[in-house]
Amino acid sequence: KLRGEHDERSLVFADLTREEYWQVQQYMLKQKDLDISTRQLTKPSENFLFLIDLHLPKKADVLNYLDAKGAKPAREATVVVFYGAKGYVREYVVGPLPNPTYHHDVTKQRYNADLPITARLVTIGEYALLFELFETKVFSKLQKILKESFGVNEKRTLNAFEQMPRGVRSGDRKTWISFFRDMDGMYIHLVGFEVLINHQHLNASLWTVDRLMYNGKYYNSVEELQQAYDTSSVNKIVYKETPDYGSLKPRTKPLQIGPQQYYAEGKRYSVQNNHVLYLDWSFAFGLSALTGMRVFDVRFKGERVAYELSVQEAMSMYGSATLGMIITKFLDSSIGIGRFAHELTRGVDCLDKATYVDTYRYSDIPAPRFQNSICIFEHNMGQPLRRHFADFFHHSYGGMVNSALVFRTVTAIGNYDYLWDFIFYQSGSVEAKVHATGYITSSYLVAGSLKHGHQVAENVLGNIHTHFISFKVDLDVAGVKNMFQTKDMEYVNTSLPWMPEHFSMVPQLVEKQLKTEQEAALRYGTKIPRYLHIASKATNRWKHNRSYRLQVYSFSGDHLPESEAEERSMSWARYKVAITKHKDSEQTSSSLYNQNDMWTPAVDFSKYIEDNESIENEDLVAWVTAGFLHIPHAEDIPNTVTVGNGGGVLLRPHNFFNEDPSIHSADSAFFRPG
Amino acid sequence: KLRGEHDERSLVFADLTREEYWQVQQYMLKQKDLDISTRQLTKPSENFLFLIDLHLPKKADVLNYLDAKGAKPAREATVVVFYGAKGYVREYVVGPLPNPTYHHDVTKQRYNADLPITARLVTIGEYALLFELFETKVFSKLQKILKESFGVNEKRTLNAFEQMPRGVRSGDRKTWISFFRDMDGMYIHLVGFEVLINHQHLNASLWTVDRLMYNGKYYNSVEELQQAYDTSSVNKIVYKETPDYGSLKPRTKPLQIGPQQYYAEGKRYSVQNNHVLYLDWSFAFGLSALTGMRVFDVRFKGERVAYELSVQEAMSMYGSATLGMIITKFLDSSIGIGRFAHELTRGVDCLDKATYVDTYRYSDIPAPRFQNSICIFEHNMGQPLRRHFADFFHHSYGGMVNSALVFRTVTAIGNYDYLWDFIFYQSGSVEAKVHATGYITSSYLVAGSLKHGHQVAENVLGNIHTHFISFKVDLDVAGVKNMFQTKDMEYVNTSLPWMPEHFSMVPQLVEKQLKTEQEAALRYGTKIPRYLHIASKATNRWKHNRSYRLQVYSFSGDHLPESEAEERSMSWARYKVAITKHKDSEQTSSSLYNQNDMWTPAVDFSKYIEDNESIENEDLVAWVTAGFLHIPHAEDIPNTVTVGNGGGVLLRPHNFFNEDPSIHSADSAFFRPG
Numbered sequence A, B: 001k002l003r004g005e006h007d008e009r010s011l012v013f014a015d016l017t018r019e020e021y022w023q024v025q026q027y028m029l030k031q032k033d034l035d036i037s038t039r040q041l042t043k044p045s046e047n048f049l050f051l052i053d054l055h056l057p058k059k060a061d062v063l064n065y066l067d068a069k070g071a072k073p074a075r076e077a078t079v080v081v082f083y084g085a086k087g088y089v090r091e092y093v094v095g096p097l098p099n100p101t102y103h104h105d106v107t108k109q110r111y112n113a114d115l116p117i118t119a120r121l122v123t124i125g126e127y128a129l130l131f132e133l134f135e136t137k138v139f140s141k142l143q144k145i146l147k148e149s150f151g152v153n154e155k156r157t158l159n160a161f162e163q164m165p166r167g168v169r170s171g172d173r174k175t176w177i178s179f180f181r182d183m184d185g186m187y188i189h190l191v192g193f194e195v196l197i198n199h200q201h202l203n204a205s206l207w208t209v210d211r212l213m214y215n216g217k218y219y220n221s222v223e224e225l226q227q228a229y230d231t232s233s234v235n236k237i238v239y240k241e242t243p244d245y246g247s248l249k250p251r252t253k254p255l256q257i258g259p260q261q262y263y264a265e266g267k268r269y270s271v272q273n274n275h276v277l278y279l280d281w282s283f284a285f286g287l288s289a290l291t292g293m294r295v296f297d298v299r300f301k302g303e304r305v306a307y308e309l310s311v312q313e314a315m316s317m318y319g320s321a322t323l324g325m326i327i328t329k330f331l332d333s334s335i336g337i338g339r340f341a342h343e344l345t346r347g348v349d350c351l352d353k354a355t356y357v358d359t360y361r362y363s364d365i366p367a368p369r370f371q372n373s374i375c376i377f378e379h380n381m382g383q384p385l386r387r388h389f390a391d392f393f394h395h396s397y398g399g400m401v402n403s404a405l406v407f408r409t410v411t412a413i414g415n416y417d418y419l420w421d422f423i424f425y426q427s428g429s430v431e432a433k434v435h436a437t438g439y440i441t442s443s444y445l446v447a448g449s450l451k452h453g454h455q456v457a458e459n460v461l462g463n464i465h466t467h468f469i470s471f472k473v474d475l476d477v478a479g480v481k482n483m484f485q486t487k488d489m490e491y492v493n494t495s496l497p498w499m500p501e502h503f504s505m506v507p508q509l510v511e512k513q514l515k516t517e518q519e520a521a522l523r524y525g526t527k528i529p530r531y532l533h534i535a536s537k538a539t540n541r542w543k544h545n546r547s548y549r550l551q552v553y554s555f556s557g558d559h560l561p562e563s564e565a566e567e568r569s570m571s572w573a574r575y576k577v578a579i580t581k582h583k584d585s586e587q588t589s590s591s592l593y594n595q596n597d598m599w600t601p602a603v604d605f606s607k608y609i610e611d612n613e614s615i616e617n618e619d620l621v622a623w624v625t626a627g628f629l630h631i632p633h634a635e636d637i638p639n640t641v642t643v644g645n646g647g648g649v650l651l652r653p654h655n656f657f658n659e660d661p662s663i664h665s666a667d668s669a670f671f672r673p674g
């Protein structure tokens, strides 16, 4: 019953298969001169194959393939190797799949610089050594404190969670580790004990415990803390049982189940490989281990409206009175947003009847299966998409319910769970939305804490923080050659034609074209025109430029001042919307390395617009920032709710069509009351 | 299976019954000295009983009744009489129902002024005379033009739609009437012909045709136009058949029906009289003929959080190059928002399985039944309300789907249909939302039109306009004595405790209390703190003020400059949020008379805050403005879609509880993967 047909060419955007990950891994291992290990517990001083991911072909090659019957672009992978033995990180393009014959070092080409080894992610191998260090250099020496203050015994341990960045300047790898009770929702079960580990050396035996924090006071060494504790010169924390307030276990017996959705006549969408058909829509999809969910070649009635719509980065920045959290700035794409797209729960995360898709990713761990990690479903939004009841002259009713396709992943990166939605409406709009839920990050309540948040549980401060999300929106409006237009209103004092002596302030339409990247970098905190359009010179039937409008939903807080050294690693967050000329070399607004080298970021988005290129009659990309300021409150315990905690961007046709395309929907209803 | 119990005391907020309207009408007719008519075609020169509506009892009396076992307040009605024979409008309070014995003239008490008769609404009786005038003074004299230009014949007429305000100063009643083809969606079928009628006189025989507009040119009289046409000195419009582009008839055969919702184990809410129970929620509801939908005594787990949440006004202001639309500013509550709450269509306007409620209103027409004009249903929002997947240390999943109760009316006031929703979430949040759909108002395309919008159909301009919606939010947070708090963030340069020589910009929480009405009148276009709270001195378990936060969703355009004479009739739209001390005498932000006497408005909201009262430890009311700038585009034909065209306010508990109340929901799910 579907209108369109699936297209196998969508596979050009498909994530690597399990088999392909294996082929690339084996190829890399065969390069004996590279001396690469894929052992899970590879040490920082060794060379580790960290990541294998799809290398997207050049856009021009893909368009040639899709639109001009050109050759299928070679299928290639990106490989990231942490060369601990050599002190740098390298990125390769490996191809062609399925039988690789080449690997090109593309590090310099991609980043215009070498990547220092200190910019790398902490691998499972490095974490294993860190945990070993806690045991040997901290826990074993502080058994008395741990027992008396935190109830640690053979059955009861403490859990760890780290703050980032790991220091204050390039090369630093000094991480504040907070300790938590081993309970559900540990993130809100701080015990008041933290340690600063310097793990910059590639040789783990040279790692040091640089500082400790116990109940708000700082100590230079384990011995100093122990001595202070023994001489009773500390304000001792005395262990007591804590209520299980972080638990998500139901506290009420089920009464009766809530509303359910069903497809009486079957699904109106279809998923084949990575290609989705839904009424007039079609698109290809993928899930990057680093940046997460993305769709490509989005078409409505067969016409492409977007080449790419993707998540780029999720950043949060915290305020705190004490501890490592003072400087905490998380850049999740460095840890891997897509990496943490776990199994979705039927009937809770997505509709029970949704289509669930398995994914595979090679990030630290060689390509495990993530079952049901993408869901796709059509949802009855519970309101009309449009309707009119005519009461005057003509009595009639016309309308249609708003049923739309939802494409979703949920990524649980430590404490927070981000719900990512791309929604396809029958009116030709596409929405990219994010909601935050899961546990807040918290700190142990000490004097001065309340300047940075609210108390939310016993001894627990919910710290003020910002959420900023970066989306990439590569609209192609009637082809790739586009321009950037803005529209707004202004009042103009106008004489009335039938009584010229009388003046009224009358709203006028103000249209502008912004012609360079810097003009079109629209900063938060400045007056931004209300309507933002990616437009074509092509016009619709009424001679208006065909366009898609970007409508940004955001409640974001203030961006970090640019004077801060860390700011360049997140410079995309300055802009509500920034428009760049498309380049294959400017694929992402952030990078795998931005978190651990915030001070010399591998990708500084602001550089994309520094050359101030023309954006007239060019292939344009819109980079959109949405988010919200989060001042945690008691109702964030145990979990932040999605309602009100989100943001996104709605892409709406604006003179793109000649009329609302939903008028052709088979869901339209019409009648004349008797 | 419901947790709470219905409470008949909700009837204190109930709209009048059909029987009660009749009792009040009969009582008023018995007052022979008033000489009131209720005939539908009562003339402007006669005295007409225009409106009967519930007179809300004083809040103190209601609270005494609900909370302190006090006496039930007397049931009373408001009656509005247009005294055409005397030249003024009077408002009465009539009571006690069911057998009225008194009527008090409350006009002066309510408005501190007399209400001139020219401030009245145009009644059906006056419209009948206007249509008669078109026939006798316009159509019959211009038969040739009407036929040649617009195809008018015995079978085909023109329809009329009026612009407001009706003039430029108090006392004016000069209305521009536009004419439209008699087709579905006439609002986008302009013919290019308009007339300006002066109907200020109460004696209709003295009404005049002051001006005519034909194809963009103005004429002083019917004769002048006719002569110009006959001498061919006009740019003639030549009639031709027009495509039926305004039709909402389906153009595609149904393929297969979309997703439906069902209640496998029955409804989890209950409606009795005007009282709704839904899980932990309860509230009373009503539908004012003037202001529309409202709820009262909103409680969560038995505790009142809001006394009133109501729609107040829907305003839109247009830009145009020509015609009466240059000055168009619609204030819908003067026409009656609730008055146009018509029957809802099952499965389109609301879920098929929703509960539908009939309503009765006495506005111009004596209390007809509006069948199924309110709908109430629980909706599965298609996403989790909260969820967390624990990957580190503990493997577990906890979450719950977001099912919420929707309380809805749709009001079709001429061209536009507003969808009004109050949504009750299991996390203790309530949302007031509006979406616009239906037909845009348009103008006939002439030279210069494109300064004011886009062409959307042949000879049709979609005019730029603003939508502003006023909501009244009378939260009572832990009692009626509240204060107004704001919260936001600021960066503070801070020395790091473990390396004091290093400074970082660290987010801090900035809390303020705004203590007077003028401080708390937060204008659009100014920097407004991100968090706005109605708070109590009472604290939660963690010693924070219990509060509800107001989160406003708005994409509104610029408000009319205050220098304009009409501005005071809509002065509420200056403010995103304004806080006033509650007064029974300040029930609404607008009035029945604001549309037709914009220049001396019966209610000027800004006066509520002019006395700059203290808002510390007082009963507070928040007046919220939301809306959006609408630059019509081709996709507004035939109807504007709801997606992206809306606004509202989310009321969220913020330290009101000690934890998220949804943790106690029976919908919670939890498991530990095997």
Ligand SMILES: [Ca+2]
Binding pocket: A517, A580, A581, A607, A608, A609, A610, A611, A612, A613
């Ligand atoms: Ca550039």
Ligand SMILES: [Ca+2]
Binding pocket: A307, A474, A475, A476, A477, A480, A482, A582, A619, A620, A621
């Ligand atoms: Ca593009």
Ligand SMILES: [Ca+2]
Binding pocket: B517, B580, B581, B607, B608, B609, B610, B611, B612, B613
């Ligand atoms: Ca006042």
Ligand SMILES: [Ca+2]
Binding pocket: B307, B474, B475, B476, B477, B480, B482, B582, B619, B620, B621
């Ligand atoms: Ca109040």
Ligand SMILES: [Cu+2]
Binding pocket: A436, A440, A465, A467, A630, A640
């Ligand atoms: Cu947060």
Ligand SMILES: [Cu+2]
Binding pocket: B436, B440, B465, B467, B630, B640
């Ligand atoms: Cu509109």
